[in-house]
Amino acid sequence: xxxxxxxxxxxxxxxxxxxxxxxxxxxxxxxxxxxxxxxxxxxxxxxxxxxxxxxxxxxxxxxxxxxxxxxxxxxxxxxxxxxxxxxxxxxxxxxxxxxxxxxxxxxxxxxxxxxxxxxxxxxxxxxxxxxxxxxxxxxxxxxxxxxxxxxxxxxxxxxxxxxxxxxxxxxxxxxxxxxxxxxxxxxxxxxxxxxxxxxxxxxxxxxxxxxxxxxxxxxxxxxxxxxxxxxxxxxxxxxxxxxxxxxxxxxxxxxxxxxxxxxxxxxxxxxx
Amino acid sequence: xxxxxxxxxxxxxxxxxxxxxxxxxxxxxxxxxxxxxxxxxxxxxxxxxxxxxxxxxxxxxxxxxxxxxxxxxxxxxxxxxxxxxxxxxxxxxxxxxxxxxxxxxxxxxxxxxxxxxxxxxxxxxxxxxxxxxxxxxxxxxxxxxxxxxxxxxxxxxxxxxxxxxxxxxxxxxxxxxxxxxxxxxxxxxxxxxxxxxxxxxxxxxxxxxxxxxxxxxxxxxxxxxxxxxxxxxxxxxxxxxxxxxxxxxxxxxxxxxxxxxxxxxxxxxxxxxxxxxxxxxxxxxxxx
Numbered sequence: 176x177x178x179x180x181x182x183x184x185x186x187x188x189x190x191x192x193x194x195x196x197x198x199x200x201x202x203x204x205x206x207x208x209x210x211x212x213x214x215x216x217x218x219x220x221x222x223x224x225x226x227x228x229x230x231x232x233x234x235x236x237x238x239x240x241x242x243x244x245x246x247x248x249x250x251x252x253x254x255x256x257x258x259x260x261x262x263x264x265x266x267x268x269x270x271x272x273x274x275x276x277x278x279x280x281x282x283x284x285x286x287x288x289x290x291x292x293x294x295x296x297x298x299x300x301x302x303x304x305x306x307x308x309x310x311x312x313x314x315x316x317x318x319x320x321x322x323x324x325x326x327x328x329x330x331x332x333x334x335x336x337x338x339x340x341x342x343x344x345x346x347x348x349x350x351x352x353x354x355x356x357x358x359x360x361x362x363x364x365x366x367x368x369x370x371x372x373x374x375x376x377x378x379x380x381x382x383x384x385x386x387x388x389x390x391x392x393x394x395x396x397x398x399x400x401x402x403x404x405x406x407x408x409x410x411x412x413x414x415x416x417x418x419x420x421x422x423x424x425x426x427x428x429x430x431x432x433x434x435x436x437x438x439x440x441x442x443x444x445x446x447x
Numbered sequence: 448x449x450x451x452x453x454x455x456x457x458x459x460x461x462x463x464x465x466x467x468x469x470x471x472x473x474x475x476x477x478x479x480x481x482x483x484x485x486x487x488x489x490x491x492x493x494x495x496x497x498x499x500x501x502x503x504x505x506x507x508x509x510x511x512x513x514x515x516x517x518x519x520x521x522x523x524x525x526x527x528x529x530x531x532x533x534x535x536x537x538x539x540x541x542x543x544x545x546x547x548x549x550x551x552x553x554x555x556x557x558x559x560x561x562x563x564x565x566x567x568x569x570x571x572x573x574x575x576x577x578x579x580x581x582x583x584x585x586x587x588x589x590x591x592x593x594x595x596x597x598x599x600x601x602x603x604x605x606x607x608x609x610x611x612x613x614x615x616x617x618x619x620x621x622x623x624x625x626x627x628x629x630x631x632x633x634x635x636x637x638x639x640x641x642x643x644x645x646x647x648x649x650x651x652x653x654x655x656x657x658x659x660x661x662x663x664x665x666x667x668x669x670x671x672x673x674x675x676x677x678x679x680x681x682x683x684x685x686x687x688x689x690x691x692x693x694x695x696x697x698x699x700x701x702x703x704x705x706x707x708x709x710x711x712x713x714x715x716x717x718x719x720x721x722x723x724x725x726x727x728x729x730x731x732x733x734x735x
Contacts (some may be wrong), residue, residue: 191466191470191720217693223457244696248697275573322583324583329690329691330501331504331689331695350670351680352670353584353668353670353680354667354671354682354690356689363571371584421655
């Protein structure tokens with residue numbers, strides 16, 4: 176009798192453990208036959224999700240799994256064959272493996288200030304000096320005698336990485352810059368501080384902040400498209416080999432008329 | 448189904464409930480440790496805790512600035528919240544007429560339920576511009592401490608008030624009978640007698656403050672540096688995890704889990720102190 180009782184006290188927690196395990200495993204069920212997997216750049220991620228949604232509306236049998244991870248992860252995963260499509264929000268370099276690039280869209284990065292700031296133009300050299308902490312007062316770049324509050328994105332952000340590559344080069348963004356964790360939060364921070372300067376994806380620019388001209392060129396979709404605006408990065412889908420089957424269908428859809436309509440709706444620059 | 452059947456088996460039902468919650472807790476702890484381990488192995492525990500450079504995408508994994516950031520905002524909040532909270536608790540327990548208390552007490556309790564993101568919004572709209580008037584960008588240790596003050600006050604007030612009320616009536620009667628004034632009774636008899644409960648309230652508030660992520664991301668500026676003035680931006684441990692987890696992968700992600708372990712240990716320590724304080728208080732009251 177006593178043994179049976181002890182046994183029961185052991186059995187029930189085991190049942191509970193089983194319940195928890197079942198619950199956890201339920202989240203890991205595998206996909207069906209027609210599944211496309213994509214991972215990589217978090218800048219591409221929201222766009223890829225919208226594109227996948229539009230594609231699925233026309234092809235309900237196909238399942239598309241979109242994941243983040245960053246451009247580096249996307250390049251590696253595509254090269255290792257872990258995913259069908261890798262996503263990158265930067266140009267591939269000599270250090271990267273050779274992959275088939277499918278240009279999905281372009282994204283410009285604007286330098287923004289508070290609308291009341293009299294400064295309207297900065298040169299590339301001035302931008303580097305401000306973000307690296309060598310220039311700390313607006314009077315040094317033709318503005319009022321006020322300190323510059325540098326607002327940047329957090330470490331690992333695609334926009335920060337692209338800004339680092341396209342603008343800063345070898346110089347580092349200063350350690351005491353204020354960091355915001357999304358394009359939206361950064362925009363709010365700059366729109367509330369007359370002394371602030373920050374960088375923002377073109378799709379997010381609105382009347383609450385002012386986009387500066389860089390070397391005299393305005394941050395507009397047209398200038399980004401014709402190549403005169405200097406801070407533009409490509410958004411790529413990457414495949415290991417020339418795609419076939421549903422993967423080809425999906426990529427063709429994204430680079431085609433329907434897909435580019437989604438690209439434009441999301442505020443990115445279309446490719447022709 | 449007879450009530451005897453229910454009676455015999457109810458204990459097993461509650462056992463299943465209890466073990467499920469325990470297993471979930473254990474699973475969380477094991478999972479966090481497992482994810483954090485590669486970071487500790489790669490960087491070394493001491494270097495991780497005492498390193499001052501945080502550039503996770505370039506191999507810098509020191510979290511000392513975040514530990515100091517967390518402690519700075521928490522300490523600042525406590526310096527403001529303890530006198531304010533204690534004063535309010537005394538008012539509610541001893542000074543305010545019944546009708547005022549009936550209004551104030553639920554108001555304080557509602558404050559506990561306000562989501563932290565709302566405190567963060569108020570911080571961005573009100574406190575950050577206010578601090579900017581004094582100097583700097585406004586995103587600062589001071590703004591973080593002020594927002595946390597508002598967040599921990601309700602906890603400190605309600606627990607302190609309860610413990611002042613729980614002081615046996617004979618203490619107050621004795622003090623008054625000996626000729627002490629009302630204020631002397633409050634300050635020299637009631638508050639010291641309720642000390643352990645008040646301490647527990649303060650420490651629970653501290654636990655909430657140190658674990659707060661959302662509101663801190665919104666108002667502290669998130670710069671990873673050791674602040675040298677209350678007007679400098681800073682980053683807290685919890686805020687650091689939440690800011691970067693979206694984009695982290697590989698060792699960077701492991702390092703964020705490792706921050707979670709450090710936070711886990713800090714909060715565990717704070718809660719253990721709270722439990723000890725409460726126990727000691729009960730013991731003291733038993734003796735009297």
